[in-house]
Amino acid sequence: MNGVGPVCNGGSDLLRPAGPVGCKIANVLGKLVVVLALVQAACVDSAIRTAPFRSRPDAADPGSLRGPFEGRVLDATTKTPIAGALVYAAWTLERGSALVEPAGSREVVGSTDAGGNYKIAALGSLPRGVRVADFTLLVYKRGYVAYRSDRRFHDLGPRMDFAQSSNQVLLERWRNELSHARHLRFVGAGTAVAALTQWELADASAELEGKRPSGEDLRPGHEGAYVVAAQLLTDTDIKARTKYDGQFETGPLSDEPDTATYSSQHFKALGRPESWDVAIRVWRLEPAKAQERYEELLTQLPGVDEKDDIGSRSFVAVENTQGNEIRGVGFLDGTRGIVVLLTCGANQCTAIEDASAIAQGVYAKLKQLVPAGVTPGVTK
């Protein structure tokens, strides 16, 4: 069932002309109409459209736009699982009647595990009067053609094989004759996606000029170390350690925008003070510059204690601002040229060990996503 909230039925069959019995009945009917109209007007908390996809590949019934979603990402040629692909999901929201307006969106960013699997939790509660209009899943891995749950790349026609559960995503390898201009339109936007695809801009522009693209080698395994913060840490990772049972709103931190060499992800605890928040910042640099960035963090952050138990080097830090303690863990992976800083409020990470354990998980994922010896953004 897709609808949520109270079931509301209109009472149009009450609309009969008042008979000769007169004012009393008309009065009663009038009141009934008002009551029904009031009920009808007030009971629209939020609604969900019928999903344009199936619940499972082998099922006839439609899935739910609300989710949850799960599936597996495979190489279309070899049928082997693809680990570390960006999984980006967004729900489109709207409000209004007849003349409708957008009402925001909800995003989830993650990546596939070693087996190529992805999981997206169901959509949480929504503001009153907001409808879920659409859900789109995007899977992107450099070296492959992106996958959208609503459209196919080759002809831009509607995709009919997306399913809510047990979905199979076959990523086709990129071929140099394919169009980057078409591909950029296809992947759409979103900060994490834009950071991963900005290298295609020059080739897309060259295509419109009638020039050949650079012909960069994009065969799988030659794609360089493109990774963004949202791929390294998910709300599930945090909850697994801290046992937090609330909801997070995710998105990049607002203090510094994402660039080709920097990305961030903020896990804002909904309805809670900042002491429940978690954030991760990732710098992807040449090894020497990564070292410099790490040294800067050591000197800039308060309460630093070097531990060197994650990556090449690591530290823990504790900052106490107006009684609000924030625990931080930073580490450097010198060979990959990656610096990570994880910060966690004292209510979420009740001990520094919580932050350290989460950072260990981030490092494990980083090693899985970025092969050793690959410098970020530089192809082999």
Place this chain on the structure above:
Amino acid sequence: MKRIAAALALTLFAGTAHAWEAETTQAGLAEQAALSSKLHKRLVTLGFDGGLFEPLTVPPADAPTLIETLKLLSPTHGAVPDARGRQTALSWIAAGASIADVPAKLAANHFYDPLTKRGWQRPDRGVLAGLSDSIRESVGRASVPAKGMPAIDWITAKDNPFNVDGFIDQYVKAVSAATPGERSRHMAGALVAAGAILHVLGDLGAPSRVRGDSAAHFEPLGGGPDDLGSRFERVAALAFGRLGIPTPSRVITRAHLRDYFSDAEGTGLADVISTSYFSPNTLPATTRVGTNTHPRLARPLPALPSKLNLMAATRDDGTTLRGPDGTCLARYRVEHGVVSFHLDDDCMLEEVTAILPEVSAYETGLLDFLFRGELTLTAGNEIVVAAKGLGAGTVEIFVEDQQGVRKSLGKTQVAGGSDQLARMATPDSGARIIALFQGTDAQGEPIVAVGAVALTNR
């Protein structure tokens, strides 16, 4: 096509709809128009080297309302800038097309009936529905305006946040502002305005919007009492989305901006659509079959054939009324001696498939019209600025240094009627010269014309 129709049937029984959907159909139309137009070359000429894929930045602090509005959109549809307000030129156009009806009351200005010259009129929905609307409004729910300004007037209306004057203002600054950052911001602003103007034109590709059929936008579609809209426009969104919008059938050129919407010859988009297609509530009237069966028409066009196929119409599934190009215009059926007409999803899908390339053609033409002004610059000992087809206005010449900073070298009035607009001594230093004309064209339409020439050979 059958698979699409099946998918539509699966989805539509509880779906919803409104205008051409802003984030899908409108954004896709604007993108197709941009990709099919000459805009890429114009942007490159102006120093935005990546053309349609040049990243342009609007710092959120400079345009907080715009950025907040864009955050209401879903990033998957390609029109939401990153945290510092950056996205490609192509995405800024799509952004404008996506927010032209935010807040929703602005969408009431996206209707135009060329027959009556009127825009949106809220239909009388009966006592219960009307009461329900009033109560919903009183508790802060969606309010539907009683009237709207005709779309053809809305594009130049002062109340329109994305009107033609706003476009021209931003376009001029995108050329004349001193720093690359300022020019980037203003070009993004110009593209947002252009995208919004395309949206208003594109809306006139929906038959209900050009046949005075406001009631078609209140079809109850099963997703709750608020979930009302145009089934026709939802069919377009489901079948084509943003990415599947077809390329233009051709590029429409007109001498006047309003002519893209409607003109005396009946060749504007509103004219063509209103005379070629029925909308759900302007179908031929239900009529008792007699010796001479001629269902009454709400409007003269589209006309019915001299003889309906009443024999075929007696079948359970009736028969189809087709237009000159074979596109379904309506289904009709005879039952109990009465012939009645309706539009089903398959028929609407055929119409949408025929209409969207036309809309795309008009939008491409309109985009080229907005950016049409071109100046020819030659730089020797003197800089000479020339152009064809311009009227009175001003010409300003700028020199750009190696860092991309522009400085005005002078501004002069021109009376029009001459191909050569201005000349001045070439400056001693600089990377290139840019010229900007603002005034009217030979037809008296407002125009901005631009041109550039490199100084690298001096």
